[in-house]
Amino acid sequence: MPSEHAHLSDTLWDVIVMGGGNAGVCAAISAAERDCNVLVVEAAPADMRGGNTRHTRNLRAMHDAPTDVLTDRYSFEEYWDDLMRVTKGVTNNDLAEVALRGSAGLTQWLGARGVRFQAALSGTLNLGRTNAFFLGGGRAMLNALCRHAESVGVKFIYEAHVDDVCITNGFCEAVTVSCQGHDLTLPCKQLVAAAGGFEANLDWLAEGWGAAAKNFLVRGTPYNKGKVLRALLDNGAMPVGALDQCHAVAIDARAPKYDGGIASRLDAVPFAVVLNKNAQRFYDEGEDFWPKRYAIWGRLVAGQPDQIAYAIIDSQGVNRFMPSVFTPIMDNTIKGLAQQLGLPPDATRSTIDAYNAACPAGEIDQSILDGQATNGLTPDKTNWATPINKPPFYGYPLRPGITFTYMGVAVNERAQVLMADGRPFANMFAAGEIMAGNILGQGYLAGIGMTIGGVFGRIAGEEAARVLNK
Secondary structure (H helix, E strand, O other): OOHHHOOHHHOOEEEEEEOOOHHHHHHHHHHHOOOOOEEEEOOOOHHHOOHHHHHOOEEEOOEOOOOOOOOOOEOHHHHHHHHHHHHOOOOOHHHHHHHHHHHHHHHHHHHOOOOOEOOOOOOOOOOOOOEEEEOOHHHHHHHHHHHHHHHOOOEEEOOEEEEEEEEEOOEEEEEEEEEOOEEEEEEEEEEEEOOOOOOOOHHHHHHHHHHHHHHOEEOOOOOOOOHHHHHHHHOOEOEEOOOOOEEEEEEEOOOOOEOOHHHHEOOOHHHOEEEEOOOOEOOOOOOOOHHHHHHHHHHHHHOOHHHOEEEEEOOOHHHOOOOOOOOOEEEOOHHHHHHHHOOOHHHHHHHHHHHHHHOOOOOOOOOOOOOOOOOOOOOOOOOOOOOOOOOOEEEEEEEEEEEEEOOEEOEOOOOEEEEOOOOEEEEEEEOHHHOHHHOOOOOOOOOHHHHHHHHHHHHHHHHHHHHHOO
């Protein structure tokens, strides 16, 4: 056994945290600051640590007055309405309220532990009032948290894969881990599961999605295989959420199979026409502001033939959103663009002509829901409808890009993992994506994943320590 790991199995850890992303490190810090000795078990190598936190940019937080990083006011009531709108009410109301109210103190808590935020965002994403952005992005945020965690005594091990959770009569006694070729049994008093979902496990995805899963791209970390989730379920944890519910974004089809992250996202949809492989529109591109709708488009594309779609835009529209990391495909005619994209040229031309004819006169205003809607289309585009008629024309191929899955383990307001009969395990807690399905039954709001992870990570660490410090 490597010398740096020789003592791990000989230590009775107060708290073991499985997963070293936002939720896990927040839990580890919260427990360590209450005098617990804490071990974080992370599957990735050190330079790839942190799961999907590496790819994030912001968190969504309520506030009743302007802060140093958020403008105006974002009340609990408005936040709640936004969440109910995107989830269509498929949520645990009590846990949702815990997450939303807990978000109010999150930026201050993180800031006190070294995380830096940039000034409030302005521009077309309409997020300066609702979302606080990390200076340097998710990796910088995670690095700051890990530095603080190490300063308060948290121990990290990397390339450590959890094989099983050893549970007797509802009590976790240890976890078994494969670490760099060695098998470890790590005893613990309290356990926090914060190891993400199973989005990188394509076979598990196929159980919910069928053959369509083979065409999905995984914009999240390749290390979230669902091993911890499977171990918890096999040991009697209550599942929550549906197999086919997830944070799935329409991303550029040229993105890598795994780990494309935020760079693969495409924000053209509200100002484009989106066609399936048969050159047919299939959803209202202008339904709402993009931060409230971008995460439904992965599922929408997944429901189309061969899980492929194409966003088409003209020389005016191409300047209305953040540029993609991928160069758009360009042509001076719609038919020529269709040929390059592999779409039927005549059908594409017909669809664009019908859309243009249905657009109202006047300029759009992308800063508001402007009501500039088409008339007579199925479906109509309800905002920002303007003709696509000024060459050159641009096209982006789209695939479903899964960030994280929603099926996970049920928890209570103390972040305790629940058994199948509804009773909590004696010493097991969960935070982050592995329990986010309690709140996100479907749909997504930009930044709320980091909020759920931060709020419930803190709760899990505090509760684990509280039990030990009675």
